[in-house]
Amino acid sequence: MSFLLLAEQLLNGLQFGVMLFLTAAGLTLVFGVMGLINLAHGSLFMIGAFAAAAVAAASGSFLLAVMASIAAAAAAGVLVEVLVIRRLYARDHLDQVLATFALILIFSEGTRWLFGSFPLFLDIPDYLSGPVTLPGGIDYPLYRLTIIGVGLLVALGLFLLIARTRLGIQIRAGESDREMIAALGVNISRLYTVVFALGAALAGLAGALIGAIQSVQVGMGEPVLILAFVVIVIGGIGSIKGALAGSILVGLTDTLGRALLPGLFGLFMEPADATSIGSALSSMLIYILMAVVLIVRPTGLYGARA
Template sequence: MSLILFIEQMLNGVQFGVMLFLMAAGLTLIFGVMGLINLAHGSLYMIGAFAAAWVAGMSGSFVLALIASLAAAAAAGALIELTVIRRLYDRDHLDQVLATFALILIFSEGTRWLFGSFPLFLEIPPYLSGPVTLPGGIEYPLYRLAIIGVGLLVAAGLFALIARTRIGIQIRAGEADREMIAALGVNISALYTIVFALGAALAGLAGALIGAIQSVQVGMGEPVLILAFVVIVIGGIGSIKGALVGAILVGLTDTLGRVLLPAVFAQFMAPQAASSVGSSLASMSIYILMAGVLVMRPSGLFGKA
């Protein structure tokens, strides 16, 4: 493998990791602050993608599509928090899993009813299409670089929100001792709704951004949700820094594994068999990474014991 191809795959891994971070950041906030296992988070990712594709098709504006993805996912998140999730905080995790799994089915069938079973397509806007030449003569798609940039900006914004704002102080306090901040006069119900809507909006943004690379279809959020859970386990539950580092590690491991492992096995077996074995091991590699991290740090890289 040439150096240029290796760097391109590294960038692909970072781009994939940034998308996973947008999913995992909301998920780790929700779990860290509320202690809630939300299997419906992938459905909010799907809602953002469908909202963006529909608005882009109606208006032709990619910016409006991104705004629509944020608004639709945040509204859906706030609605289900107020109507369903709020009744689950004092229930055990099995009840939370069953209820949020039911939400997956409801959102999937509702989306299929509204948009049909055929996938939608979100086009990359002209000003973000085509390659850009990086130092060293590397040509890389501008849109994928834009995803990396947006993800890093969101990460910086989340760090600033959590560390330097009043709502961030309340979120951190709610994660540490929700009964105490409720006793101090903080409206814990409103705080939970805000956190849930924020996490949903981030998932919707991720769905919209990736919708221009792959087709937008029912059920697209569940595979990403599994990887987002892997990310927060690696990074540490409740840690935004952990979500970012874990997402980049998972993105690089998955992307480089799919490229390097088939090439390694091609030295010893037929190309078709090498591709099959290498791809299978690459799919396993992120879970091997997760197991290795948990052996050394059971609470994750940045999680609290």
């Protein structure tokens, strides 16, 4: 494998990682602050993508579509938090899993009822389409570079929000001691709604950005949800920094595994066997990574809680 191809694959891994970060950040935030396992996070991702596709089809503007995705997912998040999730904070995790799983089914069939059974069209806008040539001669799609940029901006924004703002202080306080922050006069129920809406908005943004290069269809959120859980378990549940590190680690492992393993096995195996064993192993790689991280650091890379 040439150096250029390897560099391109590294870039692909980074981009995949950043894409994962956008979905994992909201999930880890909600779990960290409220202790809630939200399986319906993938549905919020789907809502973002569908809202973007609908608005893009009506208006023709991608920017408007992205804004609509954020608004729609955040609104759905507020609605869900007030109607359903609020009743679950005091319950144990099994109840939360059951209720949010029910939400997945409701959102999926609701979306199918509204938009039909066939995938929707959402495309990259002209000004972001096509490859650009990077220094070193790599042809790399501009849109993927944009995703890397947006993802890193979101990461920076979240760090600033949590480290520098009053809301951030409340979020951190909520993470470490819920009862105390309520006793100090912070409106904890409003804080929870805000955090949940923020998490939902991030998922919606991810849905719109990723929907443009993937298929906007019912059920698109579930594979993403599983990967997001892997990421936050590796990174340490509740930690934004962990989510970023975990995403990039998972992105690089998955991409490089897919790129390198079949070739590696090809050195000492029949090509057909190498392809199938290499592919099988590369799809397991991130789960192996997760297991290793959990053995070495049971709370994840940046996890604080025992």
